[in-house]
Amino acid sequence: xxxxxRGLSRTFVAQGRETPALLDVDLEVAAHxxxxxxxxxxxxxxxxxxxxxxxxxxxxxxxxxxERPVTGPGADRGVVFQEYVLFPWLTVVGNVxxxxxxxxxxxxxxxxxVARYLELVGLAAHAEKYPVQLSGGxxxxxxxxxxxxxxxxxxxxxxxxxxxxxxxxxVLQDELGRIQRVEHKTVLFVTHSxxxxxxxxxxxIVMTSAPGRIKQVFTIKLPEVRDRFAPEFTHYESEITRxxxxxxxxxxx
Amino acid sequence: xxxxxxxxxxxWGLRGAxxxxxxALRWRLASLAVFLALWSVAGGLVELTKPFNPLFLPAPWxxxxxxxxxARKGQLWVHVAATLERVAVGFSxxxxxxxxxxxxxxxVRAVRNVVEPVVELLRPIPPLAMLPLFIVWVGIxxxxxxxxxxxxxxxxxxxxxxxxxxxIDGRLLRAAQSLGARPRHxxxxxxxxxxxxxxxTGLRLGVALSFFVIVISEFVGAENGLGYLINDGRNFFxxxxxxxxxxxxxxxxxxxxxxxxxxxxxxxxWQHPR
Ligand SMILES: Nc1ncnc2c1ncn2[C@@H]1O[C@H](COP(=O)(O)OP(=O)(O)OP(=O)(O)O)[C@@H](O)[C@H]1O
Ligand SMILES: [Mg+2]
Numbered sequence: 243x244x245x246x247x248r249g250l251s252r253t254f255v256a257q258g259r260e261t262p263a264l265l266d267v268d269l270e271v272a273a274h275x276x277x278x279x280x281x282x283x284x285x286x287x288x289x290x291x292x293x294x295x296x297x298x299x300x301x302x303x304x305x306x307x308x309e310r311p312v313t314g315p316g317a318d319r320g321v322v323f324q325e326y327v328l329f330p331w332l333t334v335v336g337n338v339x340x341x342x343x344x345x346x347x348x349x350x351x352x353x354x355x356v357a358r359y360l361e362l363v364g365l366a367a368h369a370e371k372y373p374v375q376l377s378g379g380x381x382x383x384x385x386x387x388x389x390x391x392x393x394x395x396x397x398x399x400x401x402x403x404x405x406x407x408x409x410x411x412x413v414l415q416d417e418l419g420r421i422q423r424v425e426h427k428t429v430l431f432v433t434h435s436x437x438x439x440x441x442x443x444x445x446x447i448v449m450t451s452a453p454g455r456i457k458q459v460f461t462i463k464l465p466e467v468r469d470r471f472a473p474e475f476t477h478y479e480s481e482i483t484r485x486x487x488x489x490x491x492x493x494x495x
Numbered sequence: 496x497x498x499x500x501x502x503x504x505x506x507w508g509l510r511g512a513x514x515x516x517x518x519a520l521r522w523r524l525a526s527l528a529v530f531l532a533l534w535s536v537a538g539g540l541v542e543l544t545k546p547f548n549p550l551f552l553p554a555p556w557x558x559x560x561x562x563x564x565x566a567r568k569g570q571l572w573v574h575v576a577a578t579l580e581r582v583a584v585g586f587s588x589x590x591x592x593x594x595x596x597x598x599x600x601x602x603v604r605a606v607r608n609v610v611e612p613v614v615e616l617l618r619p620i621p622p623l624a625m626l627p628l629f630i631v632w633v634g635i636x637x638x639x640x641x642x643x644x645x646x647x648x649x650x651x652x653x654x655x656x657x658x659x660x661x662x663i664d665g666r667l668l669r670a671a672q673s674l675g676a677r678p679r680h681x682x683x684x685x686x687x688x689x690x691x692x693x694x695x696t697g698l699r700l701g702v703a704l705s706f707f708v709i710v711i712s713e714f715v716g717a718e719n720g721l722g723y724l725i726n727d728g729r730n731f732f733x734x735x736x737x738x739x740x741x742x743x744x745x746x747x748x749x750x751x752x753x754x755x756x757x758x759x760x761x762x763x764x765w766q767h768p769r
Binding site: 297314315319374 | 767
């Protein structure tokens with residue numbers, strides 16, 4: 243297993259009270275697998291992702307990557323945030339080659355890799371722009387290219403398309419699907435969109451309302467290139483919607 | 496400058512600055528011209544009708560004449576250089592101290608907890624109130640003048656630097672760490688560039704404050720410097736010399752500010768790229 247999450251719990255102390263955000267979560271992600279996490283708001287999806295990324299420590303349990311325990315963030319796990327976290331003082335190129343520079347990759351090699359990933363996300367024409375000059379969709383493409391250019395085996399994404407309009411969002415889903423067919427990363431992807439999950443994932447994991455546990459796992463047996471209007475696609479969609487709705491309803495009880 | 500639309504850009508390309516920008520420049524120059532004209536008229540009238548001793552309100556040409564006179568005698572440059580040297584040394588020392596301590600305090604909470612209360616205690620004291628103390632401690636020579644500038648400029652530069660480091664978006668640090676950044680990388684590649692806008696604001700405040708406090712410390716026991724010229728003018732009733740030195744100080748401060756602004760525009764191009 244590429245990622246192995248075992249007995250993971252996390253408690254936050256808010257206003258002097260301990261509130262569990264995650265409770266005894268077990269999860270395994272195989273190499274090259276694309277796994278989507280779904281669940282009601284506040285159920286601990288980001289918490290889980292942040293623990294895998296190494297930003298947060300679990301209260302109990304552990305995360306292993308390639309059987310080694312995670313102790314902090316590292317270049318083996320690329321992260322794409324919801325709010326396009328780019329370095330505003332660097333150009334598009336500067337952002338994409340950030341990790342390569344840290345590794346001390348020679349300029350010629352960097353240039354080749356950066357060009358390749360900017361091409362892949364369709365931003366070759368904007369290489370010298372600064373983040374303030376980019377639209378939200380373009381920024382998120384840069385963030386994806388930056389994560390990929392560093393060639394991590396794992397990519398963690400927390401609602402990466404959550405702040406985009408519906409059209410841009412579908413375009414980026416198409417791009418990400420296409421990229422994944424080339425790159426074969428191990429991906430853990432948090433989303434609120436069931437359509438997005440069914441469109442991209444090999445497996446969809448639905449979490450319970452807080453404290454988050456794993457409620458149900460769906461293996462999506464659809465062809466690599468998916469049609470959002472195929473009957474099988476909508477079948478998965480409605481099936482998962484039903485399960486998610488049960489949990490969302492609990493939040494409002 | 497913002498060129499947000501194609502027509503604006505074309506106008507810029509064809510005719511230089513946009514209408515509003517050139518208009519603004521025109522108004523500024525006109526305002527200066529009117530001020531100089533009023534001053535000249537007032538000075539001229541006083542000289543002609545002598546309602547009081549014309550020495551009190553010398554016309555612009557008298558002031559400039561006094562400066563040229565000093566320049567001819569080779570004294571002007573000595574005074575300007577003395578002031579500039581004190582400002583340069585005092586300000587640089589203040590900047591180095593403030594940046595070093597500010598960058599450290601901004602990152603290490605323990606350091607911040609130790610340094611900040613002291614700074615917050617001293618900061619509200621007007622620096623000028625401390626000048627006599629400096630003279631008592633360091634004596635009346637160069638040391639107290641330079642040290643005083645260092646002391647006064649330290650505060651704004653320290654505070655803005657700490658703020659610049661403390662306000663850094665934690666997600667930038669996380670993003671860098673996930674790309675493989677170690678602590679030393681974080682400092683040079685994230686913290687420093689992210690804090691730079693605030694640091695530069697601090698430098699600008701520091702430059703302005705340098706010229707503010709140097710005058711006063713040159714009033715006391717100095718043999719040269721523009722502040723000395725002003726005080727000397729007061730003792731010997733040389734109003735044109737007083738005004739001339741004050742004007743020069745204004746110009747130097749303006750130039751210092753402009754220098755930092757140029758630097759800002761250079762290194763912060765990412766904030767307003769074209
Ligand atoms: N730093 C923190 N301090 C205190 N409580 C926190 C912290 N981070 C998260 N929590 C709490 O943990 C719970 C889970 O939060 P989390 O952000 O993981 O939810 P989520 O599933 O990502 O929600 P959303 O879908 O809205 O992003 C919430 O109740 C939240 O209030
Ligand atoms: Mg979240």
